[in-house]
Amino acid sequence: MYSKILLLSFIALLFLSGCGSKQYYTPENPIASSSFTSSDEIISFSRDGATMSSGKVLTSTEELKLNLKDGYSFINKRVGSIIVADREGNCRVIRDGKTREAKFAKALIAGTMVGDDALVYILKDNNFGVYDFSKKSIIYNNKAEKVFSIDTRVANPIQIDNLVIIPLLNGKLSILDLKTLKISKEIFVSTESFLNNIIFLKRLKNSLISATPHKVIAYSNKGKREFEREISEVILDNNELFVFSKDGRIFRLDESLTIQDEKKFKFAHFSVATVYKDRVYALDKQGYLIVSNKNFTKHSVYEFPEVEGYSFVSNGKLYYDGNRIDLDTLGYN
Structure with missing residues (x-):
């Protein structure tokens, strides 16, 4: 009995020492x-912007003339369109003083406008797809693997020619052909089980650069680094x-x-x-x-x-x- 108590005391001492040793x-x-x-x-903030308590929005290059209320947060700005969303699945796209609205089953956490009417979206449950405002409906939807924890710096989709690269919450890039609305390729950035969403997605010369909290990859016609x-x-x-x-x-x-x-x-x-x-x-x-x-x-x-x-x-x-x-x-x- 004494040896068990001594062992437990030693383990507790190690634990407490570890807790106090952060440098x-x-x-x-x-x-x-x-x-x-x-x-x-x-x-709130993401890869491309921050929402302030006053309702104003900051991007990496400017302060947007917005006054967000009712739980809406900034998602992205592209080709003059500003995307905002709340936690209930409501989404608004603001352009030239006009607002269009869409409703999703889960909260929209990333998205980008392609052309005048197509919103490429990613939802909190890792569903992704395309919403057409001219038709007021989802014209493409795909269910990716569910995740239970993400880094808040969620990257937004980007368009390259007729393709849109969709950065998913499970460390994968899905490349969607906008003409056929079919997935042309999938690329795994990392396969960790915790905090593995894509936090960075940009084009650098002839390479696609992407990152999760665990890895950076460069993908080109020469392969993957x-x-x-x-x-x-x-x-x-x-x-x-x-x-x-x-x-x-x-x-x-x-x-x-x-x-x-x-x-x-x-x-x-x-x-x-x-x-x-x-x-x-x-x-x-x-x-x-x-x-x-x-x-x-x-x-x-x-x-x-x-x-x-x-x-x-x-x-x-x-x-x-x-x-x-x-x-x-x-x-x-």
């Missing part, structure tokens, strides 16, 4: 800084790809996912990151903002309040927890 990024000589503060905070890391963020800047990993590393990659430069910031946990005016910005969850050149030979660290909620970068400004930081005012030594 944090501790930069040398961080620059104390201040931010503009307000009561307007991010209440992979870059496997636990990922906090992926940024495409001109023809360069920047990957921010959960172990505090920042990588600069080329189209083939070959590492060009890398830098490790020990124990950093990135909340948000961007590349802006040839400078790399990465915000650690403790509020340390790293500012570096693109090959990581020079950097400075600025100290701001700790990050507690969502964060997003829009048009050279970083927003989180009611804070707004003007990136133009921050450089490196």
